[in-house]
Amino acid sequence: MIKITNICKSYNNTQALQGISLEVNDGELFGLIGPDGAGKTTLMRILMTLLIQDEGQAEMNGLDVVKDYKRIRQLVGYMPGRFSLYQDLTVEENLSFFATVFGTTIEENYELIRDIYVQIEPFKNRLAGKLSGGMKQKLALSCALIHKPEILVLDEPTTGVDAVSRKEFWDMLKKLQKQGITILVSTPYMDEAGLCDRVALMQEGEVLSIDTPARIVENYSSTLLAARSDEMHRLIEDLRHWEKIDSAYAFGQFAHVTPKDDEMEAVELEQYLMHKKHNNLQVHEIAPGIEDVFMALMSGDRSY
Amino acid sequence: MKQGKIENSEPDTMTATENLSAERTPVISVKNLVKKFGNFVANDHLTFDVFKGEIFGFLGANGAGKTTAMRILCGLSSPTSGELMVSGYDVYKQAELIKRNIGYMSQKFSLYEDMTVAENIRFYAGIYGLSVRQRKEKEQVMLQKLNLESVRDKLIASLPLGWKQKLAFSIALLHDPKIIFLDEPTGGVDPITRRQFWDLIYEAAAEGKTIFVTTHYMDEAEYCSRVSIMVDGRIAALDTPDVLKKQFGADNMNGVFLQLARSATRTD
Numbered sequence: 151m152i153k154i155t156n157i158c159k160s161y162n163n164t165q166a167l168q169g170i171s172l173e174v175n176d177g178e179l180f181g182l183i184g185p186d187g188a189g190k191t192t193l194m195r196i197l198m199t200l201l202i203q204d205e206g207q208a209e210m211n212g213l214d215v216v217k218d219y220k221r222i223r224q225l226v227g228y229m230p231g232r233f234s235l236y237q238d239l240t241v242e243e244n245l246s247f248f249a250t251v252f253g254t255t256i257e258e259n260y261e262l263i264r265d266i267y268v269q270i271e272p273f274k275n276r277l278a279g280k281l282s283g284g285m286k287q288k289l290a291l292s293c294a295l296i297h298k299p300e301i302l303v304l305d306e307p308t309t310g311v312d313a314v315s316r317k318e319f320w321d322m323l324k325k326l327q328k329q330g331i332t333i334l335v336s337t338p339y340m341d342e343a344g345l346c347d348r349v350a351l352m353q354e355g356e357v358l359s360i361d362t363p364a365r366i367v368e369n370y371s372s373t374l375l376a377a378r379s380d381e382m383h384r385l386i387e388d389l390r391h392w393e394k395i396d397s398a399y400a401f402g403q404f405a406h407v408t409p410k411d412d413e414m415e416a417v418e419l420e421q422y423l424m425h426k427k428h429n430n431l432q433v434h435e436i437a438p439g440i441e442d443v444f445m446a447l448m449s450g451d452r453s454y
Numbered sequence: 455m456k457q458g459k460i461e462n463s464e465p466d467t468m469t470a471t472e473n474l475s476a477e478r479t480p481v482i483s484v485k486n487l488v489k490k491f492g493n494f495v496a497n498d499h500l501t502f503d504v505f506k507g508e509i510f511g512f513l514g515a516n517g518a519g520k521t522t523a524m525r526i527l528c529g530l531s532s533p534t535s536g537e538l539m540v541s542g543y544d545v546y547k548q549a550e551l552i553k554r555n556i557g558y559m560s561q562k563f564s565l566y567e568d569m570t571v572a573e574n575i576r577f578y579a580g581i582y583g584l585s586v587r588q589r590k591e592k593e594q595v596m597l598q599k600l601n602l603e604s605v606r607d608k609l610i611a612s613l614p615l616g617w618k619q620k621l622a623f624s625i626a627l628l629h630d631p632k633i634i635f636l637d638e639p640t641g642g643v644d645p646i647t648r649r650q651f652w653d654l655i656y657e658a659a660a661e662g663k664t665i666f667v668t669t670h671y672m673d674e675a676e677y678c679s680r681v682s683i684m685v686d687g688r689i690a691a692l693d694t695p696d697v698l699k700k701q702f703g704a705d706n707m708n709g710v711f712l713q714l715a716r717s718a719t720r721t722d
Binding site: 184185186187282283284309310311312313314315317338339340341353381382383384386399400401402403441444445448449 | 514515516517614615638641642643644645646647649652653656657659660670671672673676677695696706707708711712715716718
C-alpha cells in the first residue's frame with residue numbers, strides 16, 4: 151500500500167505540491183488525473199525515492215521514502231514519462247540489464263511479462279532507439295516489471311499515444327492488477343479515469359477530489375444540459391451571453407451548459423436558442439462525466 | 455504573387471448560409487498523393503479536398519502517415535507523385551509561397567521560451583514581412599483580446615502552458631493566412647484551457663479561416679466539420695462526425711476510430 155501524508159514540495163518559488171494526502175490500497179489500480187503542472191510527476195518521483203519532499207511523509211508498503219529508500223527501490227517498478235532505456239542497447243540487452251541490476255534473470259520472472267514481451271520479442275535484436283513509440287512503451291513496461299515489483303508506478307504512459315494503443319495499454323494494466331500488483335498511474339486524459347478503481351483529480355499541486363470514478367460523478371449536484379446547433383461558435387457565444395447561464399463549454403458536437411438555476415429545464419434553453427435563430431437545435435438534460443466534474447472543481451463551482 | 459495578402463480581411467460576420475456556399479471553394483486540393491521513402495509507402499494515393507471555413511480533422515494511429523502528409527501540405531517535403539494545391543499554390547513549384555501563406559502551430563514547437571511575448575511577436579512579424587505599423591496594430595489587438603497585455607514583457611518560459619498555446623495560435627495567424635495547420639495543439643492542458651483554445655479555433659473558422667488539425671483527443675474530433683481517418687497510409691474514412699458515427703454504428707468518434715485503426719497492419 152502507498153500512504154502519502156501532507157506532502158509539500160517547492161522548486162524555487164513554485165509550490166509543486168501543496169499538502170497532498172492520499173492512500174492507495176494493496177492491489178488497487180489508482181489514477182492521478184490532471185493536466186501538466188498538476189504535480190503528478192513530482193509526487194511520483196518522491197514515491198520513487200528520486201526526489202525528497204520538503205514536508206510530510208510517504209510510505210511504500212510500510213517503508214519510509216526517505217529512510218528506507220534502498221529497500222523501496224527493490225520493491226517498486228517505475229516507468230517514467232520520458233523514455234529512459236538505453237537507446238544503444240538492443241531490446242533483449244535492455245531487459246537483461248534491468249534483470250541483472252535487480253539480481254534476477256529474464257527466465258525467472260518471464261511469466262509476469264510474457265503477454266507484453268511476446269509482442270516485441272520478434273525484434274529482440276533491434277536497438278531500443280530504433281523502436282516505434284508503441285514498442286518502446288512495451289519494452290519500458292517489461293523492464294519495469296522484470297524484478298517482479300509489488301508496486302508499479304507509471305508516469306503518463308499513454309500521453310501522445312493513439313486511441314488504439316492507449317486501449318491496449320490499459321488492458322495490459324488490468325491484467326497486471328489481477329496478478330496482485332498495486333498500480334499507481336497518471337494521465338492527462340480525463341476519459342481514462344473511468345478505467346481506474348479510484349482516482350485523485352489533481353490541479354496545480356492540490357488534490358481536488360479522491361474517490362471512485364462513479365462516486366465522483368454521482369456527487370455532482372448541478373443540472374447539466376447539452377445543446378447543439380449548426381453553428382457551434384455562435385451557440386457558445388449566445389449561451390455565455392445569457393444571464394441565466396453559469397458556464398458553457400464545447401464537449402464533442404454539443405455544448406455542455408450549466409444554468410444558474412438548477413430547476414431550468416431543457417425546453418427553456420431550447421426556446422431561448424430558437425429565439426436566437428439557431429437551426430437544427432437539439433437540447434436535452436445529461437448526466438455529467440469526469441471532465442465536467444473536473445472543470446466544475448477547477449472553477450470552484452458551488453455545486454460540489 | 456499575392457504579397458498584399460495582409461491587407462485582405464475576411465468579413466467577420468458570415469451567416470450560416472454564406473458559410474455553406476463558401477464551403478465549395480477548395481482551399482486544399484489533394485489528388486492521388488503518393489509519398490515513398492525507399493520501398494516504404496508512407497502515403498498511398500490520398501485524395502481529398504478541404505474547403506474554406508472548414509475545421510478539418512486529420513486523424514490516424516501513430517505511424518499511419520499523418521505527419522508525412524502534413525509536412526507535404528506545408529511545403530516542407532515534396533510528394534513522390536500526385537496533384538496538390540494549397541491556398542492556390544502548387545506544392546511542387548511554389549512551396550515557398552505556401553509556407554508564406556499558411557499558419558502552423560504544434561504542441562512541440564511554437565514560441566521561443568527565452569524571448570518575451572513582445573519579442574516573439576516581433577520575430578514572427580519580421581519573418582512574415584509585416585511592416586512595423588502592421589505589427590504594432592496586430593500586437594495591440596491580439597494582446598487585448600487574449601487579455602495578456604500585462605505579460606507583454608515577460609519571458610514565454612514564465613507563462614502557463616495554456617497561455618502559451620493561445621498566444622502561439624494567435625501568432626500563427628499574425629500574417630492573415632487562409633489556412634492554419636495545428637499539429638496536436640492541445641496536449642497536456644487542463645480541460646477548461648483546452649476548450650478556450652477551441653473557442654479561438656471556432657472563431658477563426660467563423661471568420662473564414664480554414665483549420666487543418668491533428669489530435670489524439672477523440673472528443674476534439676467531434677468538434678471538426680469533417681474528419682478523415684488514416685490507416686496504413688490510406689484514408690480509410692472521411693466524412694462529418696455524425697455520418698461516420700452512423701456508418702460505423704458507434705456512439706462516439708472513439709468507437710469509429712477503434713474500429714478502423716484496429717485493422718491497421720503497421721505501427722510507426
